[in-house]
Amino acid sequence: MKKIQLSILAVLIFSSFGCGDILEEHPQSQIVPSLFNSAAGVLGGIAGVYNDIRGQWGTEGFTVEMMAGTDEIVRGASAGGGTAYTYNGLNSTNFGSAWGVAFTDINTLNGVLKFGAEINEPENIKKQYLAQAKFLRGFWYFYLVQTWGDVPLHTEFITTASQAAQRDPASKVYEQVIQDFRDATADLPDKPTAPFLGKAATKPVAKFFLAKALLTRGWQTNSQADYAEAAKLCSEIIAEKATYGLDLWQDFADAFVPANDYGKETMFVSDHTNDPKFGYYTVGGAASGGAAQNLTPWFTNWNYPAVSGLNSYLNASGVLTNAAPAGMVRDAFYGRPYIRMRPNSIKASSGSNAGKQYFMEQAFVNRDIDSRFASSFYTTYIANTAITNSATAANNKRGFGYTLTVGVDTAVWFPDFEVEGAPQFIGTRPFKGIVVTPSMWKSDIFPALKKFMDPSRGTNINDPSTRPVVITRFAEVYLIGAEAYLQAGDKAKAAELLNVIRRRAAFRKTNTAEQNAAAATAMEITANDVDIDFILDERTRELFGEWMRWHDLVRTKSLVRRVKLWNPEAAPNIQDFHALRPIPQSQIDRVVEGPAFPQNPGY
Numbered sequence: 001m002k003k004i005q006l007s008i009l010a011v012l013i014f015s016s017f018g019c020g021d022i023l024e025e026h027p028q029s030q031i032v033p034s035l036f037n038s039a040a041g042v043l044g045g046i047a048g049v050y051n052d053i054r055g056q057w058g059t060e061g062f063t064v065e066m067m068a069g070t071d072e073i074v075r076g077a078s079a080g081g082g083t084a085y086t087y088n089g090l091n092s093t094n095f096g097s098a099w100g101v102a103f104t105d106i107n108t109l110n111g112v113l114k115f116g117a118e119i120n121e122p123e124n125i126k127k128q129y130l131a132q133a134k135f136l137r138g139f140w141y142f143y144l145v146q147t148w149g150d151v152p153l154h155t156e157f158i159t160t161a162s163q164a165a166q167r168d169p170a171s172k173v174y175e176q177v178i179q180d181f182r183d184a185t186a187d188l189p190d191k192p193t194a195p196f197l198g199k200a201a202t203k204p205v206a207k208f209f210l211a212k213a214l215l216t217r218g219w220q221t222n223s224q225a226d227y228a229e230a231a232k233l234c235s236e237i238i239a240e241k242a243t244y245g246l247d248l249w250q251d252f253a254d255a256f257v258p259a260n261d262y263g264k265e266t267m268f269v270s271d272h273t274n275d276p277k278f279g280y281y282t283v284g285g286a287a288s289g290g291a292a293q294n295l296t297p298w299f300t301n302w303n304y305p306a307v308s309g310l311n312s313y314l315n316a317s318g319v320l321t322n323a324a325p326a327g328m329v330r331d332a333f334y335g336r337p338y339i340r341m342r343p344n345s346i347k348a349s350s351g352s353n354a355g356k357q358y359f360m361e362q363a364f365v366n367r368d369i370d371s372r373f374a375s376s377f378y379t380t381y382i383a384n385t386a387i388t389n390s391a392t393a394a395n396n397k398r399g400f401g402y403t404l405t406v407g408v409d410t411a412v413w414f415p416d417f418e419v420e421g422a423p424q425f426i427g428t429r430p431f432k433g434i435v436v437t438p439s440m441w442k443s444d445i446f447p448a449l450k451k452f453m454d455p456s457r458g459t460n461i462n463d464p465s466t467r468p469v470v471i472t473r474f475a476e477v478y479l480i481g482a483e484a485y486l487q488a489g490d491k492a493k494a495a496e497l498l499n500v501i502r503r504r505a506a507f508r509k510t511n512t513a514e515q516n517a518a519a520a521t522a523m524e525i526t527a528n529d530v531d532i533d534f535i536l537d538e539r540t541r542e543l544f545g546e547w548m549r550w551h552d553l554v555r556t557k558s559l560v561r562r563v564k565l566w567n568p569e570a571a572p573n574i575q576d577f578h579a580l581r582p583i584p585q586s587q588i589d590r591v592v593e594g595p596a597f598p599q600n601p602g603y
Helices: 033-037 039-053 060-067 097-118 123-148 170-187 203-221 224-239 252-256 358-363 372-376 475-487 491-506 513-523 532-543 549-555 559-566 585-590
Strands: 073-075 266-270 341-343 380-382 410-413 469-473
Touching: 033 039, 033 097, 039 097, 039 123, 060 097, 060 341, 060 549, 097 123, 097 585, 123 170, 123 203, 123 549, 170 203, 203 224, 203 266, 203 469, 203 475, 203 549, 224 475, 224 491, 252 372, 358 532, 372 532, 469 475, 475 491, 475 532, 491 513, 491 532, 532 549, 549 559
Parallel strands: none
Antiparallel strands: 073 341, 266 469, 380 410
């Protein structure tokens, strides 16, 4: 937070047609007042902040911070020590990659707000620049206060470094966040306009984040006024969706088709590109970890080239054991196997849900009607190598040899139910590939999340994705609205909003119109069905993997309860103080003047 340097390496405000309308700016090595004397300087400051967002959303450390240690996610085979997943030994060195970035960006935005009103531009242009700055400052402070609670609150441009700092009350930070979002809502345009094209912040985006911030504060203070306003804002966005150019796709799966990344359901994104002038993509770079690259296709991807053995079998303990030959090789369609995290299919070990697993038996339990499991996860892997399996190969129980036909034969099938004879048979019928049932899923073999896959990499399959990281979808407006109405005491309205999402989830292109109508009716709920656990389960079905589960559980005061209920990996260690992340040690160490910078309790 003491730094005032900012390298504006790229600007990521794209048009929905690609890179042709990218805003170009000259790199700046230091943010100083003179930089903001022109529209180009003000725009460059805003662009630099947009650039920094992609240095977090979609990178490995930030993804772990937002998703690990919840009811949804457990460790994959390559998660390392797993501290973030288990809370065992969690300390001030485990999180905080965005802390310094956020405060640097906040200072940049304070400079934009201080000097931007004086630039020689038409009033409507200046208003939009300042509204963008207000939104982005609110965006960063909202992330900070949700993650760490009390944080330093700065609204003035700092040009002199200081070695002193203090934490301001979260209540005060929320006041600023809400005011920034209110101001941004007033002056941002209904739809993207130059130079902020693509899916940069607009009026409905600011209004949505205002609703979410009010709802979050309402949970902390039990403010009925906050709940009521959050609910009203979400209803307004939905009512005015045509004005804003927003809507739901008819088919849930279409929200994740690459061609629709900038479509009607997408509200706010962090852009990426394979043009090195504006991004961090290098052909053959074999990216890993972060560096402002979108690596989201990989994190929940199992090790399919290594553990897809066609002669895999259940050992004496009933555990799936890999046995050659492999039925798959690494390719672009199925992506790079990173194996960091996986859906929580571990059976709960205690309590009322003992023996029951969250992933398939709670969240996605209604799979015969609800399309979201099939649309979110790979369940079938078609052979991509013509491997021959000898009849005499070790552990081949089929009694004959064969060769997999590329593009035709199934190498791995993840049914959502138990299959007698698995992994090599379906009943008594030999299966060329392997059948991996839910009871066999483990840290290195599980259904991979396919929402974010990017087959456009071609032969450079270890390179990052150039798809945008979608931070906000229109579907979440319904979910936040439903939660706000529930908290405001209107369960009927909450059910009404949830039913819009649920009816959409029942739609399948392969159904007849009559079948879709019947499925939609079967998915409907009543007011009596709605409570916070139902909404959290609905958020899993709709938003699995979309960088918000940890904040969802913290906001709803459900983190410890739900982790203990569903996640036996983390249940033994999680405590109430884990509802805040530890302050980064680097921040504590840098404060050497005045009072020491306090750590959050418990760490």
